Amino acid sequence: MTDAGRCIDNDDLGDFIASLEDYQTAIPDPLVQHFLNKAGFQTDDPRVIRLVALAAQKFVADVAHEALTQRRIHRESQHKGSSSTEDDKVVLTKEDLKWALQEFGIRLARTEYFADNVSTTTTTTATASGTGGGGTAAGGGASGS
The missing domain is CATH 1.10.20 (Histone, subunit A)
Structure with a gap:
């Protein structure tokens, strides 16, 4: 066995x-x-x-x-035909x-929605906490990205 x-x-x-x-x-x-x-x-x-x-x-x-x-x-x-060794990182x-x-x-x-960088989350948070913008943290500032 x-x-x-x-x-x-x-x-x-x-x-x-x-x-x-x-x-x-x-x-x-x-x-x-x-x-x-x-x-x-x-x-x-x-x-x-x-x-x-x-x-x-x-x-x-x-x-x-x-x-x-x-x-x-x-x-x-x-990269079958090339012999490139300059970028061997996987x-x-x-x-x-x-x-x-x-x-x-x-x-x-x-996932349907995600923050792809810090500026997206910062903009979204700033829009949600700002006055008169009417945006929400869920999508107010990020929907135009």
């Missing part, structure tokens, strides 16, 4: 669960506990919280890897993330 298909015995599982008490995940425990509570799951066991954090960390790493792979494939297909886009999330069964909807 391969490693992926092997069964874990109780001793190994017990050791793994015990090791979670000292393991520091990339996602902080309070953040994980907040979202667990928000989803209706109540626990004070740090091992459970860290197990969920570890699963979330793995998921984020898998999505990032898929997005990076997609970006590299797309980039290589665009920049992930929202479209790369959207594609990677779709691979995991998550559909990312495009």
Whole structure:
């Protein structure tokens, strides 16, 4: 049997669960506990919280890897004939993330409205707090952009 298909015995599982008490995940425990509570799951066991954090960390790493792979494939297909080494940086886009999330069964909807820079939010806020303009923070100053 391969490693992926092997069964874990109780001793190994017990050791793994015990090791979670000292393991520091990339996602902080309070953040994980907040979202667990928000989803209706109540626990004070740090091992459970860290197990969920570890699963979330793995998921984020898998999505990032898929997005990076997609970006590299797309980039290589665009620059197939050129040997440009001056710009070897890979920049992930929202479209790369959207594609990677779709691979995991998550559909990312495009947001209808968003502030694209600081001046848009500043203008919107100033319009909302100004007198006589009648604008609102939701769209008074940003609708003309």
